[in-house]
Amino acid sequence: xxxxxxxxxxxxxxxxxxxxxxxxxxxxxxxxxxxxxxxxxxxxxxxxxxxxxxxxxxxxxxxxxxxxxxxxxxxxxxxxxxxxxxxxxxxxxxxxxxxxxxxxxxxxxxxxxxxxxxxxxxxxxxxxxxxxxxxxxxxxxxxxxxxxxxxxxxxxxxxxxxxxxxxxxxxxxxxxxxxxxxxxxxxxxxxxxxxxxxxxxxxxxxxxxxxxxxxxxxxxxxxxxxxxxxxxxxxxxxxxxxxxxxxxxxxxxxxxxxxxxxxxxxxxxxxxxxxxxxxxxxxxxxxxxxxxxxxxxxxxxxxxxxxxxxxxxxxxxxxxxxxxxxxxxxxxxxxxxxxxxxxxxxxxxxxxxxxxxxxxxxxxxxxxxxxxxxxxxxxxxxxxxxxxxxxxxxxxxxxxxxxxxxxxxxxxxxxxxxxxxxxxxxxxxxxxxxxxxxxxxxxxxxxxxxxxxxxxxxxxxx
Numbered sequence: 327x328x329x330x331x332x333x334x335x336x337x338x339x340x341x342x343x344x345x346x347x348x349x350x351x352x353x354x355x356x357x358x359x360x361x362x363x364x365x366x367x368x369x370x371x372x373x374x375x376x377x378x379x380x381x382x383x384x385x386x387x388x389x390x391x392x393x394x395x396x397x398x399x400x401x402x403x404x405x406x407x408x409x410x411x412x413x414x415x416x417x418x419x420x421x422x423x424x425x426x427x428x429x430x431x432x433x434x435x436x437x438x439x440x441x442x443x444x445x446x447x448x449x450x451x452x453x454x455x456x457x458x459x460x461x462x463x464x465x466x467x468x469x470x471x472x473x474x475x476x477x478x479x480x481x482x483x484x485x486x487x488x489x490x491x492x493x494x495x496x497x498x499x500x501x502x503x504x505x506x507x508x509x510x511x512x513x514x515x516x517x518x519x520x521x522x523x524x525x526x527x528x529x530x531x532x533x534x535x536x537x538x539x540x541x542x543x544x545x546x547x548x549x550x551x552x553x554x555x556x557x558x559x560x561x562x563x564x565x566x567x568x569x570x571x572x573x574x575x576x577x578x579x580x581x582x583x584x585x586x587x588x589x590x591x592x593x594x595x596x597x598x599x600x601x602x603x604x605x606x607x608x609x610x611x612x613x614x615x616x617x618x619x620x621x622x623x624x625x626x627x628x629x630x631x632x633x634x635x636x637x638x639x640x641x642x643x644x645x646x647x648x649x650x651x652x653x654x655x656x657x658x659x660x661x662x663x664x665x666x667x668x669x670x671x672x673x674x675x676x677x678x679x680x681x682x683x684x685x686x687x688x689x690x691x692x693x694x695x696x697x698x699x700x701x702x703x704x705x706x707x708x709x710x711x712x713x714x715x716x717x718x719x720x721x722x723x724x725x726x727x728x729x730x731x732x733x734x735x736x737x738x739x740x741x742x743x744x745x746x747x748x749x750x751x752x753x754x755x756x757x758x759x760x761x762x763x764x765x766x767x768x769x770x771x772x773x774x775x776x777x778x779x780x781x782x783x784x785x786x787x788x
Contacts, residue, residue, distance in 0.1 A: 331493040332356045335486050338495050342506075345520035347634035348483035352509065355660045358640045360493060365640040367591045369600040372580035375588060375612050378566060380678040384554055391553030395445040397533040398552050399622075400436055401518075403511050403664075404429075404461055404540040405454035405482045409649070411690060412727025416457035418540040419464060420728065422687070422696055423703060429461065431543050433468045434707040439547035442706065447547055448473035448532070451540070452517060454482045454508055476530055480521035485509050487647055490656040498647050498655070505647070511539075511616075512638050512662025515625065519634045528622055537618040537664070543696070544685035545617045546708050551677065552619075560675035561624030564590075564668050565617035567684050572717070574605035577614040577665060579676060588674060590614055590665045594641050612676070614665045615684045624671065636670050638662040685709060690731040691718040698741040716744040716761075721769075724752045739782070747782070756780065 332353060339349045358365075408417030418428040426434075436449045449471055453461055458479060465471060465478060472478060484506045486495035498504045509516075514537065518524040527535070534555060538545035545565075555563050566579055577592045596604045603609060628636065641661040648654040668674045685701075687693050695701075695718055701709045718741075725731045734752070739759035741747065747761050751769030756778035765782045767774075781788045 331488065331495075332360075335488070335495050338486050342484070344483055344485070345516070347516050347520040348485070348509070348513070350633065351483075351513070351516045351635050352485045352660065354635055355640050355662070356488075356493070359488075359642060359658065359660060363640050364642050365595050366597055367580070367589065367595045367639075368597055369603045371583055372589070372591065373583055374610055375566075375579045375581055375676070378612060378676050378678045381551065381554070382680070384550070386550045386553040386557070388549075388553075390557065391549040392443055392445070394534065394552035394556035395439075395443055395447070395547065395549040397531060398445065398547070399448045399450060399527050399532045399535045400547055401514075401535050401537045402432060402449065402451050402540040403514065403538070404451040404457055404479070405508055405511075406539075406541065407454075407456055408728070410688070410726075411693075411731075412729055416453075416461050416464075417687075418457075419460060420687075420693070422543070422693065423701075423709075427464070428540055428543065428687075429464050430467075431703075431707055431709075432540060433465065433471055435543075435546040437468070437470065438706040439549075443549055445547075445549075446473050448476045448527070448530075450477060450523060450527075451479040452482050452514060453479045455484065474530060476526060477523060480517055480523040482508055482517050483513050483520070485660060487645075487657040487659055490644065490658050493658065496647050496655055496657050501648070507659045508661075510641060510661030511664040512636075512641075512666060514664045515629065515636050515638075515667065516634055518625075519629045524622060524626055524629070528626060533622055535620040535622055537620060539616055539686065541688070542616070542684060542686045543709050544681075544683045545615070546706070548683075551679075554677065555619045555621075555675075558675050560619075560671075560673050561621045561628075562668055562671040562674040563619040564588075564665055564674070564676050565615045565619075565679045565683060566612040566676050567615055567679055567681055568611055569607040569613045571607065573613045574607065577616075577663065578604070578610050579612050579614055579668070580610060582669070587669045588676060589639075589669045590663055592641060592663055592666075594643060594661075595639070612678065615679065616665055617679070617683060618665060618667075628670065636667060638666050638670065682708075682710065690725050690728065691720055693728075693731070694718050694720065694735065694738065694747075695741060697738045700741050713742050714745075716741050717746045719746075719748045721750050721752075725749070739776075 643659040744761040752773040
């Protein structure tokens with residue numbers, strides 16, 4: 327390991343115009359990485375999280391809720407490109423309901439909440455340098471979205487990928503953009519601070535922020551949660567939901583035995599020998615929805631105290647410099663999770679919500695369900711499940727990318743009567759297809775067609 331790896335990385339970031347605060351955050355994580363820190367949270371060090379209040383059981387004064395929402399900003403993480411689905415632009419520009427994109431639905435949810443409550447509700451996106459231009463162009467269709475002189479977005483930082491062999495910044499002349507990576511969504515705090523967006527929100531009279539991912543349309547503005555958060559006096563809160571068998575993997579909240587603090591444990595922070603214990607949904611019943619609530623004053627005070635460097639745990643992510651080429655140079659990406667800030671703040675709180683607040687789209691399986699008649703849109707542009715969502719499992723050989731998915735599913739089948747849909751092989755769906763029960767299509771050995779108006783059941787196409 328070379329002694330000047332950090333120096334090289336800091337120089338590269340400075341020359342690229344990365345904010346000094348972000349460089350300081352990276353330097354802290356680099357020191358942890360160099361010392362052998364992995365961010366792993368052993369099962370023996372934690373206890374289950376229990377006795378979490380549920381939103382449905384809370385009494386929240388309606389007027390207090392409106393007052394809290396009136397000083398709340400909506401922040402959406404919008405730096406993702408959807409590369410796992412073959413996209414090369416902002417994932418939020420993906421069509422999700424009819425001709426509407428994630429971004430369309432988000433904008434309409436915010437405008438509807440403003441009309442209903444009278445709150446100003448600024449929408450502010452954390453974009454990456456790859457998503458900013460397309461996103462702002464799409465938002466130009468909503469001229470009423472801007473609030474006073476507040477920005478519509480601020481930029482996520484970037485950092486160099488590090489060669490696994492010596493922790494020096496990797497060089498990749500074939501595509502220099504691959505030498506860089508995002509720092510994970512834990513960068514939210516440094517980016518808010520360094521961009522000046524946090525200060526501008528406070529100066530404009532905003533006290534709280536609701537933060538969520540742009541691919542989660544369940545996280546619409548909610549006055550009751552805003553009222554609960556304001557009344558709690560907590561500096562930070564995380565929305566959690568009950569885990570199901572489908573949630574065995576992924577971030578979940580636990581209690582650290584050494585100090586009793588609630589912490590977030592991501593999959594990447596779990597030891598292999600702890601995998602089964604971490605996946606036990608009876609032992610660890612709550613998963614992290616990544617819907618957060620921030621007291622902006624408390625956040626500003628902590629960031630001022632630390633010079634913008636929150637004491638977040640490291641997540642080490644081992645990859646190759648070209649993610650599409652497993653033979654390319656092995657690299658380490660330094661990451662952090664924004665939900666991990668729950669351990670930074672004294673008095674941080676958790677709130678259980680139902681699954682309607684968590685509708686993420688990570689794969690084309692999720693996208694098919696969200697596009698279908700399993701959900702309906704309300705006048706407030708919220709998505710409401712009409713039935714229990716079926717388990718969809720599309721053949722990744724033929725449906726993994728958006729281009730392949732849209733080519734084979736030009737018309738979304740009805741899933742309202744389905745409990746599951748498994749597709750193996752190369753099937754193209756016609757119009758007005760209905761899926762019923764535990765439906766399955768097996769590999770026919772070549773491309774096959776589900777005709778217009780057909781019904782798909784456990785026995786195949788009828």
